[in-house]
Amino acid sequence: MPELPEVEVLRRKLKRLLEGSKIEEVKIYDDSRLKGVRAELIVGDTVLDVGRRGKHLYLELSSGSKLVFHLRLKGKLVYGLDSGDLKNPWIEIKFDTGNSLFFGDPRRMATLDLVKDLSEIKAIANMGPEPLNEDFSFDFFKEGLSKSSKTVKAILMDQSFIAGIGNVYADEILFRAGIHPERKAKTLSPSELERLYLSVKDVLKEALNHKGMSEYTSLFSDDEEVGGFDKFIKVHGRQGEPCPRCGAKIVRIEVGGRGTYFCPNCQV
Ligand SMILES: [Zn+2]
Known part of the structure; x- marks a missing residue:
């Protein structure tokens, strides 16, 4: 399971790859673990930043919404022209870079939420401090x-x-x-x-x-x-x-x- 260090590494890489990119197209193949995510709500948005809270990773969009990924045990993000070793992705988010971000989980435990505020996700609303931040005294x-x-x-x-x-x-x-x-x-x-x-x-x-x-x-x-x-x-x-x-x-x-x-x- 990816924990704080791994999710933080993914955040830094995705920030470098996606910051300033515009979402051109969204294909949803399986929405059973997706909540509030609809193509028309995010197409045209630009990624302003990539954030992390605990083991959750999120894209901050220009509309003010956040796409929040929780990988759990085996959830996977793949960035490129195809989903590579991720079989049966649940969603493909295509950017104006020509590449797409694919997300899915063979164990079907990962989640993807579209929210206005991170506190809409209960686990985040109730989350303790980040151990590498100063408020963790x-x-x-x-x-x-x-x-x-x-x-x-x-x-x-x-x-x-x-x-x-x-x-x-x-x-x-x-x-x-x-x-x-x-x-x-x-x-x-x-x-x-x-x-x-x-x-x-x-x-x-x-x-x-x-x-x-x-x-x-x-x-x-x-x-x-x-x-x-x-x-x-x-x-x-x-x-x-x-x-x-x-x-x-x-x-x-x-x-x-x-x-x-x-x-x-x-x-x-
Ligand atoms: Zn020993």
Whole structure:
């Protein structure tokens, strides 16, 4: 699943490709996961900017509307003359550049909404702060965790508390902080809280520096500008491999129904 770093990388690439482009034609092939999107409402609009909120990506249009994409697990955006490796796209948005933006999801979980205001999307209206913005302060973080009865892993992934962290980055953040994913958030000591807070920022910044993970950051089939953070992943998906810090075997458990990877020696 693309998380904050991958969606941010896609945003930057799409901004470069689409800013100032005009929508010439829209073909809708399957509208079952589309909400409020009709060709006549967006044809003729120009893309003023490309934004991101949490894991949502949106095109700001000259009419004042926003086209909001949520990729979920396997949703995909492809930019080019054809939809490439995206089979059965749901929508094709053709620009005056001659290229089109295709969107779809073989798992049928992704969504596309046309809204006037982002707050019309409930998940965005209820979303917590962006972890790389200034309003995500240590005091805010400490207070949220000390009141929560959730596990640390669950609260890191709770979009209404912090935006943009999913299953992969939650595991990496907890590994960096040396905290067991099943710990109750309110049992963290002041120094653990501080370590975890810094780990949230450091892991996400590092992932962004490496442009996220390759699988989720391509926009066309021969796109060479894809992320390389995959090889810096320390624990997620590495069950049975040695911990890069202590050499103990990384284990996999389920926390809240999600596959969770950690080092049983370093993370307490
Ligand atoms: Zn270890």
